[in-house]
Amino acid sequence: MMSSGDNDRMKDIVFTRGGWIPSVVRQDGELRLLLGAGADATHSPRTFTFPVREDHLAVIREDLGRHLLLWSAVIPLCDAAGTRGPLDESAAVALLDPILLSPPADVDALFRRIPWARGTLVAHGADIEMLDGGRVHAATRTATETPDRKRAQDDAARRRRAARGVTLSPLDAAILRYTGQYAHGATIPKRLPDAVDPVLLPEVMRVLATAEQACAGLSIGRDPRQGKRATDKRDWKRMEAAVGGAVRGVHPGLADDAVRTVSFLLCSEAADRAKDTLLDDGNATGERAGTVLSFTDDKKTEKTWRPGSRLSATAEFWEFVGDRSATDNKVFTIEDEERGEGIQVHFYADSAARITTVREGTDGSGPEYRVEYALIDGMSGYRGLVGAFVRGGCAALDGLGPWMSDNEEFERARQRRDAAR
Template sequence: MVRADGELRLEVTAGADALHDPRTFAVPVSAAHLEVIGDDLTRHLLLWSAILPLCSAAGIRGPLDQHAAVALLDPILFGTPDDVESLFLGIPWDRRRLVAQGADIALLERGEIFAALRSATVESDWHRVQTYDADRGRARRGVRLTPLDAALLRYTGRYLHCGRLPTREPDAVDPDLLPEVMRVIAIAEQACAGMRLSSDRRRGRSAVKEDRGWKRIEEKVDRAVRRAYPDLVDDAVRTVSFLMCSEAAARARTT
C-alpha cells in the first residue's frame, strides 16, 4: 500500500516490461478495502487473481485499466460468497495464482472458489502450478494417467516437462509404486540388452539419434513394455523407451 496525492493506493506487481522485468501498477482503494485485504486472505487472493489479467492486458508499457480494477473492489471484498462466485463466472481471473496459493483444484474447477480457498496459504508453491499445468495439458490431449503411468513419468523426470531428457529419479516416486516401476524398467532393459548405437564423432552428437539403432531400441522396448503392461498410456511407454535410447546414446558417446 502507498499513499499518493493524499489517496491510498494498492500496489500490484505483475506482467512484464520490454526487458521482462515485473511491472508495478497502483489501484486507488479506501481504508475499508485495505482492512478486508489485510484481514481476509480468501478475498485478498480473489482480488489478486481478478486484477492480474488486467495487468497482463496492459502489456509491456500500457496503463492499467483502473476503471475495471476499481470496479472489482466492492463486489469481491464486500460481496456475499454467492455473489462473488457469480461474478467470477463472467470475468477473467488467474486460476494458476489460486493454485499456487494452495487452493483445492477440484473445488476450483467446479467454481466453488470460497470452499477451494479454505486450504489457501500465504506462501506460493509454483511447483504445484507446474504439476497443474502438466495435468491440464494432458487432459486437453485426452490423456488420463493411472498411478503407474504417473510414477513412470516421475521416475524419468518427465512428469512436468515431457520435452526434457529422461533421467532416473527413484526418489520422486511413491515408495509403494517404486517396485512396480522398477519391474517395468527391468522389462525395458531386458528387451534392449546388448543393443548398441554407433556414434560418428565427425558428425557430432546428433548422429547418435539419427542412427537406425535408436529406432530399433525404441520399437523393441515399446513392444515389450506394451505386452507386459497393455494398460499403460502412450506417454508412459514412450518415456521408458526414450530412457533406454538416451542411455544407449550416452554409452555410445563415451566409447
C-alpha cells in the first residue's frame, strides 16, 4: 500500500537500480522516492513514497553509497508504519539533505543519532570494520548494487555473539559453517564440507572424529509418551554430555558455540535415525505363545494384539501410545485377560501398577485383585517394564521393583523421588 493512499495514480520511473533498492518515480508531475519495506496484515509487501527534489535525484544517480545510506535510514520509518499505518513523510524528507547533500563527517554524525538498517548496507558490500567504527560514509565506498544476504546474516550473527561476549576463532567459525549454524544457531545442523575453507576442513574433521568416537555405541530412542516421533530427552542429554566432554577434553581451545554445534549435529543425526524405528524390547520371539493382549488408554480406547500380528506386542503397544498419548491422556494399560493380570503405566507420574487377579468373582461377587505400585525411571524403565510383562507376565516384573501394595507408602516414595530431582 502507498503511504499517501494513492496506489492507482500513474507513476513513471525516472531512475532505478533494480532489485529492492529504492527508485525515483514521477507521480502527478512530482518526483518521489519509491521503496518497498515491511508487509501488510496479509503478508503482502508494502510500498511507500515520499517527495524528493532534482538535486536529491542527481546525487542518487551518481552516488550509490549515499543512495544506500538513505535507504537504510528510511527503513526504520517504514517499520514504524507497521502493517497499516502511513509513512511519516516529514521524518523521511528531513533525512534527504543531511544524507545526500551534507559533508561525510556530518553524515557519520547523523547515523550516530538515528536508527538505521545495518543489514542493508552490509548486504550491499559496505566495509564492516568501518561500520563498526562509525565511518558509515566511507564504508559505502565498497558498496555494490547486487546484495549478498548471507553476508548480512553472518554479520548479524557475529554481533549477537559479541553481545554475549563471544569471539570465535577461525576453527570455531569453520565448525559452525560446517554444520550450517554460523548464522542461525536454531536450525537443524547439517554436514556442509563445501562451506568450509579447505585449509581448515581437516581440523574440522578431526573435531568431528573425536565426537563420533565419543558417542560410538550410544543411541537416541523415541519417546512415544510425547508423541509418535518424539525423542527421548534422557538419551539426548546422555549423548550430548558424552560428545561435549570428549570434544572439550581433546580440543580445549574451542568456544562453547562450536562444541554445542558438534553435539547438536551428532544428537540430531542419532535422533533422525530413530524416528521411524519401531520400539521393541529386542526379544519378540520371547513373547508368550498364544497370549492375546488388550491395550487401553485413559479415554477408553481399546486395541487388541494377537499372536501372528505384523508387529510384536511391545512394538504394537508403543505405536498405540505414540498415536494416542496427549496431555490429557497419560494412563495406558496392557491386560492379559486369560491369565487375569495386567500392568498400568502412569506417564504423568513416572510410575506403574501391576495388577493380578487373586480370586475370580463368584455368586454375584466381583473378583479380588492385588495391586502393587512401582516408580519407573524414564523411558528406558518403561521399555523394560513392558517388555518383561509381554514375555513373562506379572511374575517377570519382580526384579523391576520394589513393588509396594500400600498406596500411602508408595506415595511417600514418589514424593521423596520427586523432591530429590
